[in-house]
Amino acid sequence: MATAMAASAAERAVLEEEFRWLLNAEVHAVLKQLQDILKEASLRFTLPGPSTEGPTKQENFILGSCGTDQVKGVLTLQGDALSQADVNLKMPRNNQLLHFAFREDKQWKLQQVVGGSSQIQDARNHVSQAIYLLANRDESYQFKTGAEVLKLMDAVMLQLTRARNRLTTPATLTLPEIAASGLTRMFAPTLPSDLLVNVYINLNKLCLTVYQLHALQPTSTKNFRPSGGAVLHSPGAMFEWGSQRLEVSHVHKVECVIPWLNDALVYFTVSLQLCQQLKDKISVFSSYWSSRPF
Template sequence: MGDSDRGELAVLQQELDWVLSEEVPRVFTQVMQVLKECCTHFPVPLCGNDTAIKHEKFIMSTAAHSTQDQVKCVVTVTGDTISQADINMKVAKHQNQVHRTSVTPEAPWRIQQIQDAGNFLQLSIQFLQGHGANNSFRTSSEVLNVLGQLIKLLQKGRSSLLIPRKKTIDELMSSRNMKSLTPPLPGDLAVSFYLQAHKLVLAVYHLSNAAGTMKFESVQAECAVPWLSPVLVCLTTALHLAHQLRDKISVFSQFKDFTPDSCSVSTISFEP
């Protein structure tokens, strides 16, 4: 290895030392601030915040250009549950009969996605605290390992709100929520509440048996939920910061003959 190569490697080592001693603690502190702000937007107390549980009332309806199937719902969301809902459905195959049913405060409908997202958010904060305030990093591989685990937690929290878990018709029909509707719906109708991005969605499924095969058609009513947008922005920002830092550290390993962890680097620590 020539002198110029050694000089280049020395410069790379200095740059990596700077990233580990300056950039890593700065970005981790930023991520922590974003995650704590995210907690303040949730409709339930999180991360030790004494936030009052939110009570929000929404009117859900099908799109104006929808078919003759119509769904309307006035829903009250309390924290992570639908505490009350009045649902009106007009399904064309039921000879234009209007079906009415309710979610009552005695049997609320739990929105598991809110609880899941909140749990992953708190796990992200606890993980960052446990691997930051009381730990120091000596190598780039240690930082990349922490970032990898943090990114997985953040992705799971974000996906909980963006992508509802698909349920089979059997799961819907036999769910505790369906059985607690008052009055009960006819056996060929099922309903489901779920979050998708910034919206709360009510899906109504009409089941039919065609030549022994169970099929279903669905129609949806929806409404925007104000707190979802800032929560998703916070989670997306935290992920972006973590990805950027991971990419910045990973780029050093692309240089020929430079193995970042072969040399000792500055020890760093940070306060969340």
């Protein structure tokens, strides 16, 4: 019995020593690795800031779709805003070609919420908050319990998940919200009243959607059911705008991959995996002495 107790005590001492090493050394090594990765992710978001010298560089993206040539366009992204847009739309009924471009004095923030930031700005803000949380625990900081590490990892993972979701989950908008967004007034010549345009980020892609509309006559026998919010509305979606009831007749979507957003999403995934791996290691030790704080 005494031998077994001595072995148990020795095993516990070894585990406690390993755990102290984990808290004092490996945790900080992981935090440093996370900071390095997230700083690289932050650099991918080429946004103007107080220390930025000169204007943010412009990037041109040629939008297309393998399924249709109804819409072709070139969008110019400057940080988190569209600074130029040049779009050609071939009308399905008569093959008439429409061309419209941004007015020179206009820029459009990508899915900016009312009173808030754009998709790209929000994502970078969450990355910056994650870096701040990590930097607050420099190498001189001594973690006392595993629970403290778990709490920090949960906080960092929450910011990274929010950053990723802001890019991977575009806002669901109703058709009246798209009509009222002001994007349609950015173009010259003015868009025809039977067109709506939406531009947003989805995953690593810049997406442009053009909705063609037709008015429902007062004598129409169709059962009018206004559509709710959606990232992409389908033909047949109905809404009321002003004194008119309208229906979507055609939907055209074109897109293009933004390479630096693709990089950022990879960094988010790697960082989340590192956080989870560290949490798993902490949890392994907690299973050995659940009766005391770990």
